[in-house]
Amino acid sequence: MSQGLLERLRERLDGDGREPVFAHGLLAVQLPREALLDTVKLLKDEFGFDMFLDVTAVDWPKREPRFDVVHHFYSTHDHVRVRLKMAVTEADPVVDSLVDHYGSAHFMERECHDMFGIAFRGNADLRPILLYEGFEGHPLRKDYPKELEQPLVRYRE
Amino acid sequence: MTMPGANQGTGLPPVEETLRNPVRPAFDRPSTEDGVIVSIGPSHPATHGTLQIIAELSGERVVRADVHCGYLHRGFEKECEAHTWHTLIPFVDRLNYCSALMNNFAYCDAVETLMGVEITPRTRYLRTLLAEYSRIADHITCIAASVMEMGAMTAFLYLMTIRDYIYEHLADLTGARVTYSYGRIGGLANDLPEGWIKRLEEILDEYEVYVGRIHGLLDRNRIFIDRTRDVGVLTTEEAIHWGFTGPILRSTGVARDLRKDTPYLAYDELDFEVPVGIKGDNYDRYFVRMREMDESVYMIRQLIEMLPDGPINVDDRRCTFPEKSLVYSEIESLINHFKLVIDGPQVPAGEVYRAHEAANGELGFFLVSDGSGTPYRVHARAPSFVHMGGLHRLLEGYQLADIVSTFGTVNMIGGECDR
Structure with missing residues (x-):
């Protein structure tokens, strides 16, 4: 693993409301959502983070802003990972989409939209992917009851 | 009208009856005059895995493909939040059910990282050994199923023979054939039973005989080559752009393997090669998997020599x-x-985010803990799901019949794709 690259990246990202820290072998960056696209461009073009691994969210119902949107990136050249984390409010759960930079963002953003209702600005295709058309609510939000059923077809008597 | 049964006795609202199409295709009219739109799946006899592909065809050629997954979604991540860190291990098994042990170990590794637990040397080597053993079973399943779909029944039966030896052998160790629930946070469920290593060596010898026959049957088989060579071609840049990892990425010609790149468990002490393909077509994906199994056998033989005595669970x-x-x-x-x-x-x-090189690619677990015995959030970065996002790139421009062989070599596992 090339720790030098992560150290340089940490110095580079510090400031502008971004707080990079090392955590369990990767660089975790807390940043305001407005800084996402610039940061991703920097990661991709200057630091070679060419693989978009994952996007998901974490729901903290008692906290304001309520959601954390979490991105993971990987550099296939230097074998290091970066995590970007942004807080978004329940009233305006929108972050910028990365579909222009990474193809893999298409499906993963759809999943995150399914599960948490996070909208991705710039991703025109946010159809349900793991859920189905007409499903109401966002199951991974903490206020969605686990037992709630929304079957499409009638139970067998 | 409300549906009987649903939400009964839970205090939750009754469910209105709806009869909607569960998916909305990305396109509903063909782009050219002779185009036809066909819906393939979700249950199709020639595909293993429940997946719907809505394809626009021009003659026999696929012009556009819209891939829909989610038919096996069962709320894995939601369910995990209602269990303790230990009791959700059986759910983890059911992600990639062809190599359940690797899911176990990746999950346990993530929890152990968060807890700051260092596993004992014996467990470290045993997990590596079992992960490689599962990789063989997973690759065998993938190859067997995909060649069977192309009509190679003999190859299928030869491979399934070996896979069944492995499953029975793992049942001796764990008590279950497919979903083992064998990993534990800080160790393993139990140590090896007597004579297990001896049988392992026998199976590896058998493996070589049977896989040798597969090479003989398929490698230079004209029909097999025609069905797989130059079909579903992927370049390295595209593979990385669409998030492909594992054998699919390696088949495009780059040696990207987490076992070498970010070594975990005992991989940095092992001698092994990372097989790569030439141009990332179906044939390369087949061959990369075949060669990876050989490397796994080589690794297991090293690990048998290296396996130390000692406790399997940490004293914590x-x-x-x-x-x-x-x-x-x-x-x-x-x-x-x-x-x-x-x-x-x-x-x-x-x-914490910990990634292991599972049989299909990067299997990552993103865990959030609030300090209690129940996970606050469990997220699995499943390789199959990401691969489905790029599947249309492998289908578009090829024949309708090629969907079957391409889909087979991508090895989509519904359990981890849909979670």
Whole structure:
């Protein structure tokens, strides 16, 4: 693993409301959502983070802003990972989409939209992917009851 | 009208009856005059895995493909939030059910990282050995199923013979054939039974005989080559852009393997090669998997030599159950046992992402703990799901019949794709 690259990246990202820290072998960056696209461009073009691994969210119902949107990136050249984390409010759960930079963002953003209702600005295709058309609510939000059923077809008597 | 049964007795609202199409295709009219739109799946006899492909065809050629997954979605991540860190291990098995042990170990590794637990040397080597053993079973399943769909029944039966030896052998160790629930936070469920290593060596010898026959049957087989060579071609840049990892990425000609790149478990002590393909078509994906199995066998043979004696569980009361004799004889152990069962292991608050090179690619677990015995959030970065996002790139421009062979070599596993 090339720790030098992560150290340089940490110095580079510090400031502008971004707080990079090392955590369990990767660089975790807390940043305001407005800084996402610039940061991703920097990661991709200057630091070679060419693989978009994952996007998901974490729901903290008692906290304001309520959601954390979490991105993971990987550099296939230097074998290091970066995590970007942004807080978004329940009233305006929108972050910028990365579909222009990474193809893999298409499906993963759809999943995150399914599960948490996070909208991705710039991703025109946010159809349900793991859920189905007409499903109401966002199951991974903490206020969605686990037992709630929304079957499409009638139970067998 | 409300549906009987749903939400009954839960205090939740009754469910209105709806009869909607569960998916909305990305396109509903063909782009050219002779185009036809066909819906393939979700249950199709020639594909393994429940997946719907809505394809626009021009003659026999696929012009556009819209891939829909989610038919096996069962709320894995939601369900995990209602269990302790320990009791969700059986769910993890059911992600990639062809190589359940690797899911176990990746999950346990993530929890152990968060807890700061270092596993014992014997467990470290054993997990590596079993992960490679599962990789063989997974690759065998993938190759067997995909060649069977192309009509190679003999190859399928040869491979399934070996896979069944492996499954039966793992059943001797864990008590289950497919979903083992064998990993534990800080160790493993039990140590190797007597004679297990001896049988392992026998199976590896058998493996070589049977896989040799597969090479003989398929490698230079004209029909097989025609069905797979130059079909579903992927370049390295595209593969990385669409998030492909594992054998699919390596088949495009780059040696990207987490076992080498970010070594975990005992991989940095092992001698092995990372096989790569030439141009990332179906044939390369087949061959990369075949060669990877050989490397796994080579690794297992090294690990048998290296396997040290010693305990398999760490001596850490936060995650390891006390011995049964102590539970029955002293109050501290009884309380310890009770707390571990009822509250679960107390994992320090924090977040962790740990990735292992599973049979299909990068299997990552993103865990968030709030300091209690129940996970606050469990997210699995499943390789199959990401691969489905790029599947249309492998289908578009090829024949309708090629969908079957391409889909087979991508090895989509519904359990981890849909979670």
